[in-house]
Amino acid sequence: MMRAFDLALFVGLASLGFCAGDLARQDAFITYSEVSRMKNERNIATVAAVSLVSTYGQIRLRLRRDWAPQACEAIAAMAAGPLRACNGCSLYRHEPVPQNWGVSGFNGPPYALLQGGMPGMTNKVKMENPKMLPVLWGTAAFIADTSDFFIGTADHREWGGAFTVFAEVLPEDMAAVVSRIPVEPYRNSTDTFNITTRWLIQPIPFTLESLRLDEIPTAAPLHEASS
Ligand SMILES: *[C@@H]1O[C@H](CO)[C@@H](O)[C@H](O)[C@H]1NC(C)=O
Ligand SMILES: *[C@@H]1O[C@H](CO)[C@@H](O)[C@H](O)[C@H]1NC(C)=O
Numbered sequence: 001m002m003r004a005f006d007l008a009l010f011v012g013l014a015s016l017g018f019c020a021g022d023l024a025r026q027d028a029f030i031t032y033s034e035v036s037r038m039k040n041e042r043n044i045a046t047v048a049a050v051s052l053v054s055t056y057g058q059i060r061l062r063l064r065r066d067w068a069p070q071a072c073e074a075i076a077a078m079a080a081g082p083l084r085a086c087n088g089c090s091l092y093r094h095e096p097v098p099q100n101w102g103v104s105g106f107n108g109p110p111y112a113l114l115q116g117g118m119p120g121m122t123n124k125v126k127m128e129n130p131k132m133l134p135v136l137w138g139t140a141a142f143i144a145d146t147s148d149f150f151i152g153t154a155d156h157r158e159w160g161g162a163f164t165v166f167a168e169v170l171p172e173d174m175a176a177v178v179s180r181i182p183v184e185p186y187r188n189s190t191d192t193f194n195i196t197t198r199w200l201i202q203p204i205p206f207t208l209e210s211l212r213l214d215e216i217p218t219a220a221p222l223h224e225a226s227s
Pocket of ligand 2: 194
């Protein structure tokens with residue numbers, strides 16, 4: 001079952017041709033010099049959170065280096081350097097939380113997540129989840145060996161530790177921004193496992209911004225580092 005779900009996330013990506021990847025990489029090179037002039041680059045070690053900035057507002061991801069140090073390093077480096085312009089980056093999948101989520105083992109469809117991609121990311125994020133943390137409401141995870149990630153809008157214990165859980169979304173941003181991102185119009189895609197996923201017809205572009213500890217509200221961590 002797990003494998004099927006895992007694949008569903010990948011297959012959807014591939015079948016809809018979400019890979020403006022090559023084009024985005026080219027754009028990234030073209031804009032490199034312009035962007036690097038905009039703002040001084042920041043020391044990656046001081047990046048405590050990465051913000052996904054779109055017309056809907058900021059979704060701030062508090063990095064959990066204790067959960068997935070390499071994934072945090074990779075996104076912090078991107079947000080702190082010239083690639084933060086994030087050409088081609090978008091939120092392209094937002095599946096609502098269905099009624100009866102979790103009742104009698106019902107876990108979708110729809111699948112209760114907000115997913116996006118960063119095609120200009122130079123190093124894809126490897127699978128990294130030694131603690132086998134599940135994706136929970138308000139946590140963000142990379143899909144192994146891609147530069148695509150998703151935020152749980154419900155608890156996803158059904159997927160076990162299959163994803164690289166690397167950050168917590170600030171609860172105020174879950175409420176004020178994530179919940180405002182439209183879930184439609186969308187199109188369905190049904191894969192060979194008969195799993196139907198939803199893809200936004202108009203992906204929402206975002207750029208990245210790095211934040212230091214003193215630039216984010218102090219709050220108790222949402223989730224303890226345990227499953
Ligand atoms: C997507 O599939 C679901 C379930 O089969 C269906 O209820 C819904 O109307 C479909 N939506 C679109 C936009 O095709
Ligand atoms: C595929 O899933 C739909 C809805 O979940 C179901 O109605 C249909 O019977 C399934 N088809 C196959 C071939 O399993």
